[in-house]
Amino acid sequence: MKTSGTGYNPFRRADGTFCSKDEVGDKIDSDYNEALASGDTTLVKEVAEVAMNRFPDSALGKRLLDEKFGLTGTIAKNPLPQKDWKPSAREQAIKDRNLELVQQIIAMRAEMGGDKIALEGANVERAQRRLSEAVAFAESRDNDYLVDKLSTARVLPSGSFVNKETGKRVNVDSIIKDYVAEKTIESGREKIQGRIQSLIDAGVIAEGKYTHRDDTGTYTLSVSKGFDEDAFNKLPESTRKAISSPKESISVDLLAEKYPERMDEFVSRSQVMEFSIGKMPDVGQQYFQPNLAFTGTTSEEAAENGLKSLSDFTKRTNEQFGSKKERTERKAENAEIVKSAVANIDGNVFAPARAYANGLILSTRRNVSRTKLIAAFTPEQVKEVSVINEAPDVEKARKVLSPEVFAAIFEKPKAALRITPKR
């Protein structure tokens, strides 16, 4: 046995020798009991983690998984989902091959003729290079969805747009900067919310509603019981299945396949803007880190300090990037200019930014009106164009899970923040 903090090795005995694979189950069990008796809670946790994650079939592993998830047998045997998934060598080889194929498709399209890859006025060679760079970036981020869109996109001659009526100009680089600024703000707020959540989890902030008002607006924290998606996703797959029910939804692909002639009746189209950001623009991200060193001796004090941090962060970001209302207006105006410029172009469009591997992808999203479809189709036809997904079912979960696990997933005290700027 050992003391905590130096890494628990389940095979290593106290005398420095190592036990065999067959003996390790019993050894973990006895190490766990020893750790409990010594009162070393860190070591207890280390042994428990090893038992559940590496030896779920051992007696201790089974027992701990049962206690944690309230289930027995095969469900408990499933290893916990890995948070940081990394592809295996074989998967990586397939991904590399896929990238190579997509790059070949782009090169082939360029060879077939300029209009297959470049839109009017664009240089074919440059279009191919910009598209290849963006695809490589999307692939490096494991964003297959974006790779797919880029592989069929055609490239605009530039990333600058002008509104013919008002003369207002916008370019992709500035749109990307706005997007990065928005993400910087959201990320800072998420960190504050995360810190508040840790205070709730530690019992420092109790359920309730807390408000902070100052000259910039009203900041509200609500702590109430709710569904914890992260905790649900951490359950073994078979457990998730056991506490879920089928949920039907209309599939636009199935509708297009089975009833192509009726698509116009139920389907509307909207243009979606997405980004490829290989070179992160500098919007001063490093200066917009929120203060997370807050706590309090009472719920009210801790909540007030958290909300003050949110207020301070919001004040600084608003000064730099504009208020939420101003940012939304700017986003809407720019989107309108870009979308009207490509309104008559079919298929996916890539507008290159000046910076390497950066660009904007415009694609068409098809939206099915469920109400119209259900009114016009028979139940059998609806079924034909529906897909079944699984959704968490509270009643099933109540029956299957232990009360503690149920509460941890479906009744977890959670933080919700709301900012109401001063009018």
Next chain:
Amino acid sequence: MTSNLAEALVEDFAEAGLAELVSPGKLKSYSGENVVEVLQEVVTGANGNEIEQIVIVGNGEVIETLNIEDEKFNDDFFRIMRTELNL
């Protein structure tokens, strides 16, 4: 259909397949990046008259409060919603 206007407006968006309904009055964009909540409130004006308003909240921050009697209500509402939901 719900009798609450805010929830009904949100339901329309979800029914049209434009976004995913999270809970009454709350939508999530299909990319999962944006959550938009629509609330209804009644405020009492200076003359004691009551004004019905729709509040649009994007990712936890109030973006706009619209008066439902306003002629531009529909245009403004759909413009903000589409922008926030990346449509």
